[in-house]
Amino acid sequence: MSAQQSDQHQYLTFMLGKEAFALGILSIKEILEYAAPTEIPMMPAFIRGVVNLRGAAVPVVDLSARFNRPAQVVTKQTCIVIVEVAANESRHIIGVVVDAVNEVLEIPAAEIEPTPSFGASIRADFIEGMGKVRGKFVIILNASRVLSTDDLEALTLAAHESSAAA
Amino acid sequence: MILRFSKTHDASETVATTPSPYAPALPILAKQVDTARAQMEEAIVALSERFAQIVQRIDSTLTASQSSKQDGDLAAILSTGKADLVAVIGALKEIHEARNTLADEIRGLAEHTEDLKRMAADVEMIAFQTNMLSLNAAIEAAHAGDAGKGFAVVAHEVRSLSRASRETGKRIAETVNSITHTLTSIARTNESVAVRETQAVRDSESRIHEVLDRFTNISGQLANSAEELRADSALIQGEIGQSLVHLQFQDRVGQILGHVSSTLQELPPLMERTATEACAAQFLETMARTYTTSEQHRNHQAAADVSPAPSQAVTFF
Numbered sequence: 001m002s003a004q005q006s007d008q009h010q011y012l013t014f015m016l017g018k019e020a021f022a023l024g025i026l027s028i029k030e031i032l033e034y035a036a037p038t039e040i041p042m043m044p045a046f047i048r049g050v051v052n053l054r055g056a057a058v059p060v061v062d063l064s065a066r067f068n069r070p071a072q073v074v075t076k077q078t079c080i081v082i083v084e085v086a087a088n089e090s091r092h093i094i095g096v097v098v099d100a101v102n103e104v105l106e107i108p109a110a111e112i113e114p115t116p117s118f119g120a121s122i123r124a125d126f127i128e129g130m131g132k133v134r135g136k137f138v139i140i141l142n143a144s145r146v147l148s149t150d151d152l153e154a155l156t157l158a159a160h161e162s163s164a165a166a
Numbered sequence: 167m168i169l170r171f172s173k174t175h176d177a178s179e180t181v182a183t184t185p186s187p188y189a190p191a192l193p194i195l196a197k198q199v200d201t202a203r204a205q206m207e208e209a210i211v212a213l214s215e216r217f218a219q220i221v222q223r224i225d226s227t228l229t230a231s232q233s234s235k236q237d238g239d240l241a242a243i244l245s246t247g248k249a250d251l252v253a254v255i256g257a258l259k260e261i262h263e264a265r266n267t268l269a270d271e272i273r274g275l276a277e278h279t280e281d282l283k284r285m286a287a288d289v290e291m292i293a294f295q296t297n298m299l300s301l302n303a304a305i306e307a308a309h310a311g312d313a314g315k316g317f318a319v320v321a322h323e324v325r326s327l328s329r330a331s332r333e334t335g336k337r338i339a340e341t342v343n344s345i346t347h348t349l350t351s352i353a354r355t356n357e358s359v360a361v362r363e364t365q366a367v368r369d370s371e372s373r374i375h376e377v378l379d380r381f382t383n384i385s386g387q388l389a390n391s392a393e394e395l396r397a398d399s400a401l402i403q404g405e406i407g408q409s410l411v412h413l414q415f416q417d418r419v420g421q422i423l424g425h426v427s428s429t430l431q432e433l434p435p436l437m438e439r440t441a442t443e444a445c446a447a448q449f450l451e452t453m454a455r456t457y458t459t460s461e462q463h464r465n466h467q468a469a470a471d472v473s474p475a476p477s478q479a480v481t482f483f
Contacts, residue, residue, distance in 0.1 A: 010308050025308045104304035
């Protein structure tokens, strides 16, 4: 297996409530311990605010709200996953609040099942597929879809405004 | 006793007389008197002896019950009892003290377990952060592609380490919890026992004091009764002593009866001889000479209105 291939097959698994999700590792920059974001007014509900990442203001998204679920409760295991997504020609750095991070592991393509057409509680286009890990399934998210362009602009605007104010 | 005179004789001349027909009665009377005297003597001697014995017995009883020895014993028993009580209560109080010390030590231990809990939480926090570190390392390694392979291995090992630390942290926390539970229940048991103990000690103390007080009371009452008994016995002793003195009358009675008896016995032979007034007077005189008691002399005086008073001095026994 080539290096790139194995890269593409590495995922970070994490928890939202009781469900296990996964994100491709290439889109992940780092993981931070949870710090309360600075709130931005007049933003969509799923945007928690911004956090300070080595001087830069990074917007933070509440995935549960994004998936229309009850808001996440912050525990000592809550983390912020810093994700890099491409939209149009630019790349954006966004933080995602997760209830707990599990591990970095490899899910070969053979172990990935296609998204079920019905029954999923999340928008189908958010899901890349169902990964089989040790007999259980994790929902592999499509990062660029979850953090879509339309919303990104609002986020970018918010980030600029808060940087100007700081 | 009236002597008969013949009418034909004058008082100073010895005259021939007929023996009195009443003469035989005199010896009999004498014997009756003797018997009475003997019986009286016997009875009174016996009575005196018994009284003397009673006095003797009371005396020895009084000496035996001399207060000093008994009271001393009682006081000794009482003070020994009190000393024992103090020792027992002291021992119980020591146990109580030990219990308090135990409670303090348990409290001290509880503080240490709090420290342990904090440390266990710290260990878990370190484990969590180490885990984060290993994940970030894995992410970097993935981004570095081939060059990051070695680093990925390191990251993996660090992850195992963090998992082990977290397990250890959990186990420490669990152990500390069970220790705390045990300590709490020991402390609770200790406390409840201590409370019951204090109560029991107090009860025992008061009850023993009650018993000792009652004992003191009763022995005091006993001492009083003994004292009264001694007083009464001494009184009785005195009374009996007085009675003994009265019984000495027997002596006088015996003497009087003895004189009567012997005089009666002297009469019959005299009565057979002729008697004159002079003889009779002499007889009375002789009679008076035998007297040893003042009663005899008084009686003689009162009855002898025909006889002259005796000229001799009275001889008392």
